Amino acid sequence: MTFISKNTQSWTIVQISDTHLMDQEDLKFVQMNPEHSFHGIMRDIQQRYPELDAIVHTGDLAQVPVPATYARYLAFMHRLNIPFYQIPGNHDEVEYFPFHQQQNRVHAIHLGAWTIMLLNSAVKNQIDGRIEPSQLAQLDQLLTEHAGQHVIVACHHHPFAMQSHWVDQHKLKNTADLTEVMAKHQNIKAVLFGHVHQDSLNIWNNIPFYSTPSTSVQFKPHSDDFALGQEAPGYRVLHLKDNGEFDTQVHRVENLVGQINNEISGY
Numbered sequence: 001m002t003f004i005s006k007n008t009q010s011w012t013i014v015q016i017s018d019t020h021l022m023d024q025e026d027l028k029f030v031q032m033n034p035e036h037s038f039h040g041i042m043r044d045i046q047q048r049y050p051e052l053d054a055i056v057h058t059g060d061l062a063q064v065p066v067p068a069t070y071a072r073y074l075a076f077m078h079r080l081n082i083p084f085y086q087i088p089g090n091h092d093e094v095e096y097f098p099f100h101q102q103q104n105r106v107h108a109i110h111l112g113a114w115t116i117m118l119l120n121s122a123v124k125n126q127i128d129g130r131i132e133p134s135q136l137a138q139l140d141q142l143l144t145e146h147a148g149q150h151v152i153v154a155c156h157h158h159p160f161a162m163q164s165h166w167v168d169q170h171k172l173k174n175t176a177d178l179t180e181v182m183a184k185h186q187n188i189k190a191v192l193f194g195h196v197h198q199d200s201l202n203i204w205n206n207i208p209f210y211s212t213p214s215t216s217v218q219f220k221p222h223s224d225d226f227a228l229g230q231e232a233p234g235y236r237v238l239h240l241k242d243n244g245e246f247d248t249q250v251h252r253v254e255n256l257v258g259q260i261n262n263e264i265s266g267y
């Protein structure tokens with residue numbers, strides 16, 4: 001559990017996702033250099049939001065999940081002097097990175113009247129996702145204990161179909177188990193996830209579920225087969241007020257990278 005405190009009634013947090021970093025910084029992923037676009041995104045975040053309270057990375061830090069990749073990511077993030085948190089994605093190797101969910105525990109970040117609960121939906125050697133019963137039980141308990149708090153839940157995989165056949169094969173597979181827990185509580189304000197490399201909004205039970213663009217390549221929305229999107233890399237910002245109101249928007253950062261390869265056909 002982490003507490004971030006200051007004398008304020010509002011908080012600004014940024015969600016980044018799917019950095020897909022390589023083991024060496026000069027290598028490309030789908031002919032885009034993910035290191036360059038990640039750094040460009042972080043520069044934009046710092047310029048636009050110098051008073052940032054936290055950064056949450058919703059997974060797939062690494063495309064090549066080896067210690068060198070994670071060491072470079074950590075060194076870069078530490079220099080920013082902003083509290084930062086990560087959730088493992090399907091491409092990540094939890095043994096090589098100090099993810100808070102190492103033991104499949106929910107990690108709670110407290111910012112005044114808000115609590116962000118990070119879940120692990122990644123399953124070793126699988127692209128699709130699942131949240132284990134032990135974590136769901138813990139989530140249930142935390143939601144009860146924080147009944148007076150405004151809660152944001154975050155995981156890597158998309159709980160609801162994106163109307164994109166290939167992407168939806170890789171969704172969270174036990175969404176019904178998650179929504180069963182969520183339905184018992186009144187304090188969840190939003191759900192955040194990555195994995196789908198696009199901006200989206202689904203509403204369930206009056207709760208918005210947001211996905212966030214990758215800091216590298218984008219996937220084309222509503223495509224039955226694998227296809228890349230033409231949108232620029234991006235991130236999501238959320239402004240949280242202590243009265244429970246919030247607003248959110250996605251920023252895209254143009255001209256970070258050169259030509260991307262649309263001929264690629266794998267995930």
Ligand SMILES: [Zn+2]
Nearest residue numbers: 060089090195
């Ligand atoms: Zn993923």
